[in-house]
Amino acid sequence: MSDPVREAREKLLRVGLTGSYQADDAVPDIIVRSWRRSIGSAVEASAPAQRYRDVDTDTLLGRAAVPVLDRWQHQLADTGTTLFLSDRGGSIVDRRASDSSERRRLDNMHAAEGFDYSEDSIGTNALGTSMVEKRPVFVKGSQHYSDVLAANACAAAPIYTPAGLVVGSIALGGPIQAASPIMLSLAREISQQIEERLRTSSRPQDLALAMSFMRFTSSQRPTVVLDHESVLANTPGLPYVNVASHVMLWEVLNSHNWSAAPTLRRELEGTRIEITARRVSEGPRVHFVVHFSELEPTWQPERGEEGEPKRGGEPHPRKSSSAALGQSVAFIEGPPGSGRSTAALDLLASWGKRGALESFTISAESPAPWGKIEDLLQRGENVIIRRLEKMSADEFADFSKAMVATQKKWATGNHVGNLLGTVYREEASSELQAVVDRVGVAVRMAPLAQTPERIPGLVTRILNEVDASSRHTMSPAALQSLVQWNWPGNVAELADTLSSLVRTVNASVIERRHLPKHLQQAPPRRPLSLIKSAERDAIIRALDAAGGNKSEAADLLGMGRTTLYRRLRQLGLESGEATI
Incomplete structure (x- = not known):
């Protein structure tokens, strides 16, 4: 027995979206419109x-x-x-x-x-x-x-x-x-x-957030409206929204000094995306309106008043079109563990450089093979020398020789590899400091404690490396705890923590309760009063004792479940994704 509805759909598939098509009475207009959208998708x-x-x-x-x-x-x-x-x-x-x-x-x-x-x-x-x-x-x-x-x-x-x-x-x-x-x-x-x-x-703050968002629902400009708990996105803004981007945006926006200017414009770490944001004080709680735009694949280092790149600037740098092919020697400056080597890889990628990056680390135990390094550079291979601040006086002479040879060959237009070095200027010799000042810093890295907005992107990147099968994701509450920790061991400590979690957590979602105790109890970056700190610790202990069950935790604390939900939000312990 024939099916006139199926036949009508097959006819539309045959003629396509641009062909002549007239549905019969067997198919409602709303279905035909949906079929057309389905074909278009x-x-x-x-x-x-x-x-x-x-x-x-x-x-x-x-x-x-x-x-x-x-x-x-x-x-x-x-x-x-x-x-x-x-x-x-x-x-x-x-x-x-x-x-x-x-x-x-x-x-x-x-x-x-x-x-x-x-x-x-x-x-x-x-x-x-x-x-x-x-x-x-x-x-x-x-x-x-x-x-x-x-x-x-x-x-x-x-x-x-x-x-x-x-x-x-x-x-x-x-x-x-x-x-x-x-x-x-x-x-x-x-x-x-x-x-x-x-x-x-x-809640009043939810309504205020929604009212701000209503102005942008039909806009073709990618836009989100967010506060600490919730984020609303119009259709063009949906690709920019996930748990990590929400946490990162909140850190960036909430730490900005809004008294200096009513609008913030900056590039997001590790992306080719620029945001333009403003702070909205209407309603019971501050929230932000954020617009997104894709940057051209060229860059210019952000510089301070004296012309030096700003501390805590791009770990994934942008360069001007004149430098799109790179330079013969480049320094990535910052403390050990701040992600300098990763920034070097991204710097090369921004220059369009592909292929292996030969890596050597300066150490007292084994001197660097300077002859091999110079030979690699002369053959056009890219080389990174890590921890230049550890060089001895003799090694500095070898490094200078390799650097000068590379710069000379580059200046003559001959093919030569890029020489990249990671250096912590505060621990470098005066001679090395002078070289760094003369050549300039291509990328300047800051400790994670100073740039918490980098943490969500780093978490994604590290998980992609240590969890090849993509078995694990990070809950919003766990990610927020990672952002709140000051990471004295910098990126290395973060990578070790995530590697351990991937090995030991059987669940697909890594939640706050899976984190080490010091991360579960990491205080918000804005200090709490003694009373609120004690209350926060008591709630964490109750949730831990109840295995994360909020009803049982509320009973242990002697409060209602609704009250517990409210206190979780107020103390930064909310475990849900809100309206993401």
């Missing part, structure tokens, strides 16, 4: 949902929706329908199936927690399409863009915050044989009940 129509990520239910939406879902799950127990809750990105964050056989059926089509059901991921479906259309949607059978979903019927409605932002969607679904128009009415009712709970639980 190059959605795979024959495969189940592929995008997956770990989801967090302890969010503003999750806390509002769970009691409503509990109640409706009981009322719909014998109907054969399943409840789905998605976040604003389209990922399923909660699923309430009626029985085990239905759960297995849904698992086979990846209709489960963690899978992405946004329209640009899986095509036309009620969860994703309702958020794009910003209205309730009923999708059944072959109206779904994916053939995998053709045996289902699903009705969904978007969920709005009090400020009018779509924060997710709620759906009722089941086999197509169970399809009923009443499913759409029930989806509307459930979404309204969740919205009512969002209204009653909304």
Whole structure:
């Protein structure tokens, strides 16, 4: 038996987005619009949902929706329908199936927690399409863009915050044989009940944040609005938003001296992204509006009043177009462990230099092979000499000889390698200091204690190196604890800590409770009063004793669960992702 809906979809696929197409009455206009968007997103129509990520239910939406879902799950127990809750990105964050056989059926089509059901991921479906259309949607059978979903019927409605932002969607679904128009009415009712709970639980600061954000929802400029707990992004701003970027942005913005200028403009560490930010003092809590722009692949070192690069500047430098191919000799200055070698690699990459970087370290135990170093440079190989401040007087003479030979060959236009050196000027000899001053500092690094905004990016980079299988991610609360620690051992200490966590933590998400005690109890960078410090320590001990269970921790502390949530936020111990 022919299926006119499927035939209509196949016809649209044949003619494409630019071809002439007229749908018949068998297909509603809202479905055709969604099909067109699905084709434009190059959605795979024959495969189940592929995008997956770990989801967090302890969010503003999750806390509002769970009691409503509990109640409706009981009322719909014998109907054969399943409840789905998605976040604003389209990922399923909660699923309430009626029985085990239905759960297995849904698992086979990846209709489960963690899978992405946004329209640009899986095509036309009620969860994703309702958020794009910003209205309730009923999708059944072959109206779904994916053939995998053709045996289902699903009705969904978007969920709005009090400020009018779509924060997710709620759906009722089941086999197509169970399809009923009443499913759409029930989806509307459930979404309204969740919205009512969002209204009653909304804090003044959430509303203030949302009101600021409303001005940018239709803007084509990538924009986010954020405070310590939450971040809202318009559609162009979504690629710039994740847990690490939220923590990094908050550190950058909160540590800036806003009395000097109402607007901050700077490049983010380790990226080609520039932000323009302003501070908003309206409402009960300060928040920030941030715009993003992509920089051209050229750079100019940030310099202070005397012409020297500023301390704590770019660890991933930018150079002017005239220096795009690099220079014969470059120094990366900063204390040991501050990431100087990594900055050297990024400096070479910014010059367009590829291939191996031969590395040598100055030490009293084994003198550097200066003849080999000079030979490598003359053959066009790039060389980095680490810890130049440890050189003896004899080695300084050898270093000077190699440097002069390299500069001479460079000046004549002959092919020669780049000589990079890491140096801590405060411990260098006066002769080496003079050389550094004459050549200039290409990159100046500061200790992590002075540049905490670098930590989220470093965590991502180090995890990519020590966790090759990408088994682990870092929770927002754990990342915030890493940012709060002063890291006396600098990048080396951070790398050792992350390597140990990857080896010892079996869970996929590294949470605050997995961190060493000194990191769990790292105080906020703004000092607390003695009373607040004691309260913070007591809450940490209670959460540890309760294995992270907040209800049990509240009982141990003799306070209500709501009070504990409020104190967790106030003391910087909130473990959720808020509205990320």
